[in-house]
Amino acid sequence: MVKAEGIRKSFGSKIVLRGIDLQVNEGETLAIFGPNGAGKTTLIRMITAVSPPTTGNIWVLGYDLKAHARMVKAMLGVVPQADNLDPDLTVLQNLMTFARYFEIPRQEARQRSMEVLRLFQLDDRCKGKIDELSGGMKRRLLIARGLINQPRILILDEPTIGLDPQAKYLVWDKLRELKSQGVTQLLPTQNMEEASTLCDRVAIMHQGKVLALDTPKKLIAQYVGDDIWEIEINSGEWDKLRGKLENNRLESEKVGGKLHVFHVSDRELLRRLVDIPESLSRRHATLEDVFFKITGRTLAE
Amino acid sequence: MISFSWRFIRMWQRNSDVFLRLWRSEIPGFVIEPLLVLVAMGFGLGAYVGLVDGQRYIEFITPGIIASYTMFSASFECTYGTFFRMEFQKTFDAIIATPLNIEDVIAGEIFWGATRSMLTGTMILTVASIFHLVHSPWALLIPIFSLLIGTMFSSIAMLFTSIVPSVNSFNYFFTLFITPMFFFSGVFFPISSFPEIVKNLSWIAPLTPAVHLSRALVTGELHWSLLWSLGLIIILIVLFFSASLVSMRRRLTR
Numbered sequence: 243m244v245k246a247e248g249i250r251k252s253f254g255s256k257i258v259l260r261g262i263d264l265q266v267n268e269g270e271t272l273a274i275f276g277p278n279g280a281g282k283t284t285l286i287r288m289i290t291a292v293s294p295p296t297t298g299n300i301w302v303l304g305y306d307l308k309a310h311a312r313m314v315k316a317m318l319g320v321v322p323q324a325d326n327l328d329p330d331l332t333v334l335q336n337l338m339t340f341a342r343y344f345e346i347p348r349q350e351a352r353q354r355s356m357e358v359l360r361l362f363q364l365d366d367r368c369k370g371k372i373d374e375l376s377g378g379m380k381r382r383l384l385i386a387r388g389l390i391n392q393p394r395i396l397i398l399d400e401p402t403i404g405l406d407p408q409a410k411y412l413v414w415d416k417l418r419e420l421k422s423q424g425v426t427q428l429l430p431t432q433n434m435e436e437a438s439t440l441c442d443r444v445a446i447m448h449q450g451k452v453l454a455l456d457t458p459k460k461l462i463a464q465y466v467g468d469d470i471w472e473i474e475i476n477s478g479e480w481d482k483l484r485g486k487l488e489n490n491r492l493e494s495e496k497v498g499g500k501l502h503v504f505h506v507s508d509r510e511l512l513r514r515l516v517d518i519p520e521s522l523s524r525r526h527a528t529l530e531d532v533f534f535k536i537t538g539r540t541l542a543e
Numbered sequence: 544m545i546s547f548s549w550r551f552i553r554m555w556q557r558n559s560d561v562f563l564r565l566w567r568s569e570i571p572g573f574v575i576e577p578l579l580v581l582v583a584m585g586f587g588l589g590a591y592v593g594l595v596d597g598q599r600y601i602e603f604i605t606p607g608i609i610a611s612y613t614m615f616s617a618s619f620e621c622t623y624g625t626f627f628r629m630e631f632q633k634t635f636d637a638i639i640a641t642p643l644n645i646e647d648v649i650a651g652e653i654f655w656g657a658t659r660s661m662l663t664g665t666m667i668l669t670v671a672s673i674f675h676l677v678h679s680p681w682a683l684l685i686p687i688f689s690l691l692i693g694t695m696f697s698s699i700a701m702l703f704t705s706i707v708p709s710v711n712s713f714n715y716f717f718t719l720f721i722t723p724m725f726f727f728s729g730v731f732f733p734i735s736s737f738p739e740i741v742k743n744l745s746w747i748a749p750l751t752p753a754v755h756l757s758r759a760l761v762t763g764e765l766h767w768s769l770l771w772s773l774g775l776i777i778i779l780i781v782l783f784f785s786a787s788l789v790s791m792r793r794r795l796t797r
């Protein structure tokens with residue numbers, strides 16, 4: 243559905259993307275998980291044909307983006323990270339005008355607009371001004387706008403950022419429904435729950451590269467193991483303990499004031515290495531752990 | 544050059560929708576001001592000016608006022624108007640993610656600017672007719688003429704907008720380019736009354752052929768030399784229109 247090959251992008255002398263290869267399969271939901279400045283938005287802007295890569299090729303639905311940008315854009319639903327609603331128009335006019343860019347007939351456009359407004363509980367605001375909406379309402383309207391052309395591929399850049407829990411679940415439910423209808427989705431996100439519950443596969447992106455790409459389960463199994471052991475000790479003793487762990491071939495990482503130990507098969511060994519057993523605790527591993535493990539390692543390199 | 548398509552009309556419609564929502568706030572600029580200038584200069588200055596052929600001064604300046612205010616309308620729309628939409632409201636960012644491309648957006652902006660000129664030109668013509676300042680049926684061509692002049696000045700303004708770093712730069716555009724034309728392109732005084740150097744500058748100012756054409760249409764005194772003015776305007780449109788599309792693509796491609 244979407245295929246990117248060897249994408250590099252630099253702004254002047256600043257290199258932002260360093261060779262990205264990525265494929266999104268039909269009907270799949272792919273998350274891009276990465277820290278601020280990793281280049282997620284930059285990559286998305288390239289896939290949505292609003293910004294050209296410095297080198298590399300992108301195909302969407304088999305069409306080369308360089309030659310068929312217009313046709314591809316007609317089939318994409320895009321929800322950008324930054325609010326770019328039209329402040330000169332009302333809520334409803336925003337949707338109607340957007341529908342017109344896609345050549346959707348007026349009647350149909352009105353019907354679809356009211357539908358998405360109801361869905362995201364904005365129908366009572368339909369004559370309201372954009373400036374009078376709250377941040378979360380703008381976000382919902384932006385998502386609603388992305389659905390107006392009933393896209394086959396939906397690209398949402400951090401869709402639920404700034405939404406209250408209720409609105410967040412509303413959006414997730416809708417995305418799941420679209421997924422069941424076969425809509426392919428690509429979503430850069432910082433939200434681990436979003437990535438692990440909504441997505442088939444997750445790409446971990448860091449400093450302009452995709453460092454890992456697999457199902458959440460496999461990523462966890464491969465990089466950190468199903469369980470994480472956390473050790474809470476004084477930071478003064480970290481290096482000593484890490485040395486001991488390393489000698490016993492145990493991988494560890496400092497994360498937020500704790501030491502995380504991965505792939506522990508022999509817990510007795512671990513208990514012996516740690517002086518105070520009470521400082522030791524175990525929990526299920528998450529995508530976040532994978533993320534810290536992978537990005538932590540590259541920072542050290 | 545990647546060129547624009549009929550889809551530019553969608554951008555035009557977007558702007559006209561906004562105008563229809565907010566037009567009341569635009570009235571001072573495009574109706575009241577030109578009439579004030581017409582009345583103040585026409586009657587005030589007109590009392591001291593005797594024209595050779597016995598024409599009233601207010602009649603002399605009417606065609607120039609029409610041409611100048613079509614210039615102002617297009618220029619404001621495609622400098623401040625476009626810049627606000629582009630840089631502060633991020634309106635274009637949203638639109639270029641739809642089937643419209645950058646050229647469609649910019650062409651839509653230019654033709655919208657031209658449309659504003661047409662509204663202005665037609666408005667002034669109507670009022671001038673009511674006061675018996677217009678004597679020729681050729682004046683019925685003023686709406687089309689304003690559209691043409693508007694396209695020219697929109698394109699010129701758009702090229703400037705495509706290269707300015709900040710909104711303050713438009714001061715240069717208006718102070719050094721637009722305002723001097725208003726005074727030296729034959730609106731208020733015949734160009735022949737200026738010193739040599741000003742005269743030469745006047746001949747290359749884009750407002751000059753516009754004032755010529757306008758004056759011919761309003762008075763009905765047509766002659767072949769007008770084809771030269773018309774040709775010049777068309778050449779300027781082609782040049783600046785295509786240059787502004789290319790330059791805007793460069794600016795907006797990041």
Ligand SMILES: Nc1ncnc2c1ncn2[C@@H]1O[C@H](COP(=O)(O)OP(=O)(O)OP(=O)(O)O)[C@@H](O)[C@H]1O
Pocket residue numbers: 253256258276277278279280281282283284285323797
């Ligand atoms: N137009 C631009 N000119 C120069 N640098 C840019 C431009 N756009 C983005 N960058 C740089 O590219 C890098 C990646 O930015 P990008 O917005 O893609 O990150 P991101 O992964 O989306 O981050 P976030 O999670 O904060 O949204 C940043 O260092 C940013 O400063």
Ligand SMILES: [Mg+2]
Pocket residue numbers: 282283284323399
């Ligand atoms: Mg981003």
